[in-house]
Amino acid sequence: MATMQDKDVMLTHGHDVERSSLEKGGKRRSSLPAAFGNDTNAIEGQLFSMNDLDPALDAKMRLVNNAINQIGWTNFHTKLFCLNGFGYMADSLILVIQSVIAGQAGAEFQPSFANGLTFASYAGMLVGALFWGGSADIIGRKFAFNVSLFLSAIFAIIAGASPNWIVLGLFVSIAAFGAGGNLVLDTTVFLEYLPANKQYLVTTLAAWWGLAPLFPAAFAWPLFSDSRFACNIDEPSTCTRANNQGWRYIWYGCGGLILLMSIARITVIRLKETPKFLLGQGKDAEVVENLQGIAKRYNRQCDLTLEQLAACGTVTSAHRSGVQEFMIHFRGLFATRKLGISTSLIWFSWTLIGLAYPLFYVFLPQYLRARGANTGAGSPNEVGCARHDLVEGEFASSASSQSKANSLKRYTMVVGALVTMVFFFAYTAVRTHAANLGFTCAIYFTVNVYYGTLYAYSPEVLPSAHRGTGNGIAIACNRVMGLVSAAVATSANTATSAPIYICAVLYIVMAIVAVLMPFEPYGKNSM
Known part of the structure; x- marks a missing residue:
């Protein structure tokens, strides 16, 4: 035996x-x-x-x-790269839209819980990652691939017609539920059709996530600068639906964009079930x-x-579909000792980055403002630089993962985490807007070298029969930490330096975890 x-x-x-x-x-x-x-x-x-x-x-x-x-590589793969990228865009769009419109919608509805939309979006994406990831292993990738994005589009459009804060939160959570499974599905579907010498493109796929915020920004800039569409949020008593339609138009426009992408998925490629899922069945x-x-x-x-x-x-x-099959796929991720260690470390990595990534943007600007730093946090220049470096970071992680001189994806993540930590400590010395802009862009770039590589590494080292479940739980761990960061932002005291040291430790731990990962997928076929 x-x-x-x-x-x-x-x-x-x-x-x-x-x-x-x-x-x-x-x-x-x-x-x-x-x-x-x-x-x-x-x-x-x-x-x-x-x-x-x-x-x-x-x-x-x-x-x-x-x-x-x-x-080998064909035009089918090129189409798949774009259509799967749409899913990444939808995930990013929902998160960005709710953050962009929260101030205007809050001024109109005057809610008692201002961070409600953040909780709604992360909760929806948490459930979506688990649901669509699990269903992808049970009923197949094709159904989830075609339906999830369409569901997100419909409720994103409906969110624009919300009569109050609670209903808006409900529609945002359902739209996020549909979009939340796409980070699981898109990497899985794309990877299971890729030849081995092109698997590095799974990392590049994440660049679509960085392109998405350009669309809400394009809608928000003219609408929020025009008093006919955006009321003065400093005077919420004057905000009504009649003079504050701009945030609703953003939902209509971006929801329509997601709808077009979901239609393209069905009409452009007519995806069949992936060969590796069919093998398992x-x-x-x-x-x-x-x-x-x-x-x-x-x-x-x-x-x-x-x-x-x-x-x-x-x-x-091969299994029959059923309620208990999720547990079959869960146990399959721990079928051997080495596979179990690999799965646990992947989930732990997603948990760590899920906490460290938002903590930086939640705490540090407040920390610096409390000490008199004129950072200009949230300015258009900062946002533009951040989004540019996000895309650049994904391509850099893809290039470094493919390079023969730096071929180990695990060590690409190590470098990304450690360099981010260095810039992170340097950020505490920031006292001017120019310094804030420079270090913020540097941090965006380096952290997304880590993030982009992790996006690709996770599905590559998970067995195909259980890939949707394993990847779904990984993304769900990330979303749970998003909820935690939102809760911390609501109640924590940012006057202390404790959040800085916590984040620094998280980046160090991420580097250690990457070194301990037992599988190196570079140059090998995923199973």
């Missing part, structure tokens, strides 16, 4: 691991189908092996990865049809056949 250590296999060269096992008289010989023949490249370069857990699925996954690599014929269809459409070679998959045997981990 295989030991736990024997199960914890990460293949740098799959053939060498299989060969060593055969020499020791192991049982893996029977799981290696004749379909592989003498092609040692067919079983090389896998991130880890599932041979002891489900030999048939492991062998079939290798064949499918070979077929995807054989097809035992639907080999649909896997072959899907990949052969892509190869034929773009005049590429694909040698995968149904007979090859059948020769691997029957997948024992």
